[in-house]
Amino acid sequence: MKQAEPKSSLHGKVTIQRGDFTLETNEFEIPATGLTAIFGHSGSGKTTFLRCLAGFEEHAKGQIIFSDQAWLFNGKSMPIHKRQLGYVFQEASLFPHLNVEANLRYGLKRAHKKSPGLVSIEFGQVVEWLGLADLLIRNTTTLSGGERQRVAIGRTLLSQPKILMMDEPMASLDLFAKRAIMPYLERLRDELEIPILYITHSPEEVERLADTVVFMNKGKISSIEPIEHALNREDTPLYQGSEPRSVLSAQVVEHLEDEGLTRLQAGEAVLFVPASDNVTDSEVSTIGSHVRVVISAKQVSLMAEQPKQTSMLNHLPVKIEAIEAHNDYSYLIKLRVKNEPWPLMAQITKRSLKTLDLQVDQVWVAAIKSVSILN
């Protein structure tokens, strides 16, 4: 009989009891590419789940398979050092007696010892991706929290893991340090060829970093979804209690310097955003780069036809896909721009719904008052 092809993913099923808390996942499958965020409230079991995956929990039961390696199978657990994973903790622990460069090279030395000739993540690359060139000769005790975390990530990467696991690496950083480290994490997501698992309870980090989201709730995995779906479904756990909005991917196409605008292309839709917010952000300023765009449902209104004269820059032909009550006075209208995979949400007053006689399948023009880039 033909053997089933090994799946290139991290998959399985895991259970563990810790005091009163039970982690019990159903069958899960996490893609072996891109960044997967593990999202859930405090106490939902994110850290316990990741620790089970890594092999830190010796009482974990079930099955964990990574690509073609059985990490946990038939009651046998593969030792952590054989799993070839990199784990970054909330607080970076660096060697205080070594400077930054020596800390980084420590990871590389270990990898060389284990499998000489199999180094695919190189010192120079890591230094560039994480912006460490100016820190190399610094003593680690003089580093800020964000710098320490960048060095810790770099050292972990240089140990040549096949998968990188990060448990809220920004948890102990203040808001400014978080903002400063974000572009480095985006760079890793884009440059690394290994999958990244990343715990967070911040919707902003999920928006900016994730390709896939694992939602956790009360010790269970409630779903695993591609980011576009997780961001746009109406009952997404990401924005419980916040304002409805649409999030979509777009490409930077042109900078209209005279007009202070940047033109973006989201599938067939063209969108203009003010350039002033973006000029310092290298990703946004690079033509061809991909950005995530957020449009608040309150910023979208409907017009019967393309306006001939308007100060609004963005208007797109749309079809009404669904109409549902949002609260006592307003409705949420789900709109579709041609065959784009993302819905555009508009929040319309009850009065407008009635006066415009809005119905499913009608074609309208969505006028968007403001569009912003998440990066």
Ligand SMILES: Nc1ncnc2c1ncn2[C@@H]1O[C@H](COP(=O)(O)OP(=O)(O)OP(=O)(O)O)[C@@H](O)[C@H]1O
């Ligand atoms: N060693 C332990 N003994 C008993 N209970 C534990 C132990 N470690 C964790 N727990 C409990 O397990 C539950 C899940 O904890 P876990 O750290 O996995 O959650 P989390 O989603 O990562 O939370 P946070 O976002 O706050 O880090 C919590 O109720 C916690 O109190």
